Amino acid sequence: MKNLLDGIEDVLLMGPGPSYVHPEVYRAMSRSTLGYMDSYFIRIMDEIKTLLQRLMNTSNERTLAVSGTGMAGMETCLVNLLEPGDDILILINGVFGLRMREIATRLGAKVDVLEFEWGTPVRLEAVAAKLNEKSYKLVAMVHAETSTGVHNPAGEIGALLKGSSALYLLDAVTSLGGIEVDVDGWGVDALYSGSQKCLSCPPGLSPVSFSQTAVKAIAARKTKVPSFYLDIDLIGKYWGGDKRSYHHTAPINMFYGLYQALLLFMEEGKEAVFARHQSGHRKLVDGLEGLGMELLVEESTRLPMLNAVKIPEGVEDAAGRSTLRSKHKIEIGAGLGPLAGKIWRIGLMGYAAREENVDRLLTALRDVL
Amino acid sequence: MKNLLDGIEDVLLMGPGPSYVHPEVYRAMSRSTLGYMDSYFIRIMDEIKTLLQRLMNTSNERTLAVSGTGMAGMETCLVNLLEPGDDILILINGVFGLRMREIATRLGAKVDVLEFEWGTPVRLEAVAAKLNEKSYKLVAMVHAETSTGVHNPAGEIGALLKGSSALYLLDAVTSLGGIEVDVDGWGVDALYSGSQKCLSCPPGLSPVSFSQTAVKAIAARKTKVPSFYLDIDLIGKYWGGDKRSYHHTAPINMFYGLYQALLLFMEEGKEAVFARHQSGHRKLVDGLEGLGMELLVEESTRLPMLNAVKIPEGVEDAAGRSTLRSKHKIEIGAGLGPLAGKIWRIGLMGYAAREENVDRLLTALRDVL
Numbered sequence: 001m002k003n004l005l006d007g008i009e010d011v012l013l014m015g016p017g018p019s020y021v022h023p024e025v026y027r028a029m030s031r032s033t034l035g036y037m038d039s040y041f042i043r044i045m046d047e048i049k050t051l052l053q054r055l056m057n058t059s060n061e062r063t064l065a066v067s068g069t070g071m072a073g074m075e076t077c078l079v080n081l082l083e084p085g086d087d088i089l090i091l092i093n094g095v096f097g098l099r100m101r102e103i104a105t106r107l108g109a110k111v112d113v114l115e116f117e118w119g120t121p122v123r124l125e126a127v128a129a130k131l132n133e134k135s136y137k138l139v140a141m142v143h144a145e146t147s148t149g150v151h152n153p154a155g156e157i158g159a160l161l162k163g164s165s166a167l168y169l170l171d172a173v174t175s176l177g178g179i180e181v182d183v184d185g186w187g188v189d190a191l192y193s194g195s196q197k198c199l200s201c202p203p204g205l206s207p208v209s210f211s212q213t214a215v216k217a218i219a220a221r222k223t224k225v226p227s228f229y230l231d232i233d234l235i236g237k238y239w240g241g242d243k244r245s246y247h248h249t250a251p252i253n254m255f256y257g258l259y260q261a262l263l264l265f266m267e268e269g270k271e272a273v274f275a276r277h278q279s280g281h282r283k284l285v286d287g288l289e290g291l292g293m294e295l296l297v298e299e300s301t302r303l304p305m306l307n308a309v310k311i312p313e314g315v316e317d318a319a320g321r322s323t324l325r326s327k328h329k330i331e332i333g334a335g336l337g338p339l340a341g342k343i344w345r346i347g348l349m350g351y352a353a354r355e356e357n358v359d360r361l362l363t364a365l366r367d368v369l
Numbered sequence: 370m371k372n373l374l375d376g377i378e379d380v381l382l383m384g385p386g387p388s389y390v391h392p393e394v395y396r397a398m399s400r401s402t403l404g405y406m407d408s409y410f411i412r413i414m415d416e417i418k419t420l421l422q423r424l425m426n427t428s429n430e431r432t433l434a435v436s437g438t439g440m441a442g443m444e445t446c447l448v449n450l451l452e453p454g455d456d457i458l459i460l461i462n463g464v465f466g467l468r469m470r471e472i473a474t475r476l477g478a479k480v481d482v483l484e485f486e487w488g489t490p491v492r493l494e495a496v497a498a499k500l501n502e503k504s505y506k507l508v509a510m511v512h513a514e515t516s517t518g519v520h521n522p523a524g525e526i527g528a529l530l531k532g533s534s535a536l537y538l539l540d541a542v543t544s545l546g547g548i549e550v551d552v553d554g555w556g557v558d559a560l561y562s563g564s565q566k567c568l569s570c571p572p573g574l575s576p577v578s579f580s581q582t583a584v585k586a587i588a589a590r591k592t593k594v595p596s597f598y599l600d601i602d603l604i605g606k607y608w609g610g611d612k613r614s615y616h617h618t619a620p621i622n623m624f625y626g627l628y629q630a631l632l633l634f635m636e637e638g639k640e641a642v643f644a645r646h647q648s649g650h651r652k653l654v655d656g657l658e659g660l661g662m663e664l665l666v667e668e669s670t671r672l673p674m675l676n677a678v679k680i681p682e683g684v685e686d687a688a689g690r691s692t693l694r695s696k697h698k699i700e701i702g703a704g705l706g707p708l709a710g711k712i713w714r715i716g717l718m719g720y721a722a723r724e725e726n727v728d729r730l731l732t733a734l735r736d737v738l
Contacts, residue, residue, distance in 0.1 A: 204620030248440035251573030
């Protein structure tokens with residue numbers, strides 16, 4: 001029987017994720033599987049927790065990786081924090097804000113939204129005005145909008161929420177590991193991310209963190225969390241505490257990959273990693289502008305790891321990306337929703353965020369345009 | 370910084386799962402990550418679907434792998450098939466039947482159960498009597514109870530349900546790939562399994578299948594599926610159809626592993642794989658009895674891949690397992706719930722189900738007892 005795996009090419013992943021994986025992470029994932037209650041495996045889980053706490057700047061005890069992708073992390077936060085009838089305010093300026101609205105609605109929450117033009121950031125004054133009008137159990141925002149490349153003001157929103165009774169939920173799927181994420185400093189109560197963006201690990205895990213305030217709010221629920229798989233209290237009892245108890249069979253080898261990815265981040269050092277993302281981004285922007293291309297997002301609110309660039313007149317979206325993939329072995333991303341066919345999304349995440357990769361992409365783009 | 374991965378030992382996994390992984394599966398998982406919409410990756414997904422259909426004996430179009438562990442598969446089936454107030458009958462003779470009850474209850478279903486003594490199978494007469502009393506939307510059972518090693522009569526329950534309006538949900542986490550699972554022949558409407566049992570792949574994916582009747586029942590729901598991550602209709606649109614649409618970022622490298630595991634199964638051939646499980650089981654039972662040990666389950670309803678054996682008087686549960694793990698590099702499982710401290714669970718799943726592994730375990734057990 002033909003094995004399709006033999007035909008897999010090494011593609012330079014410079015789309016919106018998954019990102020290009022570090023070779024050491026592949027090696028980590030192919031280590032021997034241990035039992036999910038094996039004491040040596042538990043040591044690795046404990047280390048993952050500690051490394052995630054450092055990466056997120058938090059002392060939250062309830063910091064762990066959910067056994068699903070970033071979307072599972074989003075749902076974990078919402079399904080644990082919301083009960084039917086709860087008031088949530090969602091700040092939306094792209095696909096992932098819309099996703100939060102969809103999930104919160106399915107959970108029976110009363111959802112208010114503030115919408116901002118895609119490609120522009122969440123505006124603080126509008127949020128402040130809304131918070132003056134009404135009090136919320138939860139306010140939710142995406143830090144790095146993967147659909148547009150906008151850097152939302154996560155710290156400023158946190159400051160705005162200090163003193164209010166609202167819990168603060170932040171999507172850090174694309175930001176974590178590429179720019180600063182300061183859970184405790186910003187007063188974030190619940191955060192979720194993904195393994196497959198700036199951490200250079202394949203998709204499959206979602207790092208999350210819950211503050212003490214969030215843990216208390218969950219303990220005070222009137223109803224059980226409707227999802228058993230994503231019940232953070234039960235997951236937390238597997239990840240720590242006096243007596244670990246079985247909840248599900250952890251994806252052991254994915255945990256190895258995440259652990260290795262976190263070690264690589266710490267070894268290189270936060271400042272060096274963030275600087276590498278920034279310098280790659282500047283080089284990319286210069287190069288794109290040199291090719292006559294225009295970025296979607298204004299300079300002051302651009303993310304380094306996700307660069308949305310307008311597709312030049314006369315260039316066909318799908319054909320251009322297809323040539324990059326087939327001829328140059330590079331993946332970039334398409335636009336989503338209202339931006340479909342109008343932009344390309346170029347990721348500079350983790351291991352991919354290197355100047356030589358930017359050079360390779362720019363050369364390929366010159367060929368395509 | 371110390372890398373704990375360097376200290377991982379190769380442990381012969383003969384517990385209730387995860388099982389011992391085939392070396393080719395590790396190799397598969399370390400192949401280069403592709404994008405989740407990459408056309409070559411989509412080809413691999415298509416092959417996974419076809420291979421799962423063959424393995425499960427089904428032509429169900431809605432056959433795929435959920436991006437979570439077996440527990441996510443259980444929740445996927447229940448959350449899509451049940452709405453608040455729906456009547457479900459759950460046949461319980463172990464931990465995983467209890468889990469279904471817990472999830473169904475959280476979803477607001479009206480849950481009836483029939484309980485059978487742990488270590489004994491579901492009895493058809495009792496089920497038939499219950500079905501005469503009341504009609505159900507869904508009847509659910511575990512095929513291979515991992516907590517006890519009992520082989521439940523999956524085909525017979527299917528026959529009983531033919532002609533009734535109830536949908537039939539079967540947990541095939543531990544059975545799939547080790548004994549026959551005949552979705553179409555038995556009239557199963559929804560089935561979930563796990564990658565980490567008889568398929569010899571690490572945990573992280575849950576193969577599922579839904580019949581046309583189940584798909585129609587889901588389409589006729591009055592309410593949206595409360596989980597977005599596990600919404601089978603949205604997941605199905607990513608796995609097939611005219612226009613694939615983004616739902617979540619698939620755990621690419623786990624899919625490689627599952628694909629390789631399925632290829633290995635097909636290459637060896639169903640009959641050979643099942644025979645290997647049976648002969649390993651017979652050798653194990655003979656050996657255990659030779660050591661004076663007694664099996665929990667009566668011969669006629671024993672599973673080959675999960676062997677529950679009573680811990681002999683005078684032998685300490687945790688100490689015994691710990692010696693097996695530390696000195697002999699073999700993992701076996703503890704008892705759960707009422708069987709904790711009373712039994713050990715010995716898995717003979719997939720790649721582990723070989724006579725040389727049985728020999729190695731028996732030699733080690735002789736040392737421990």
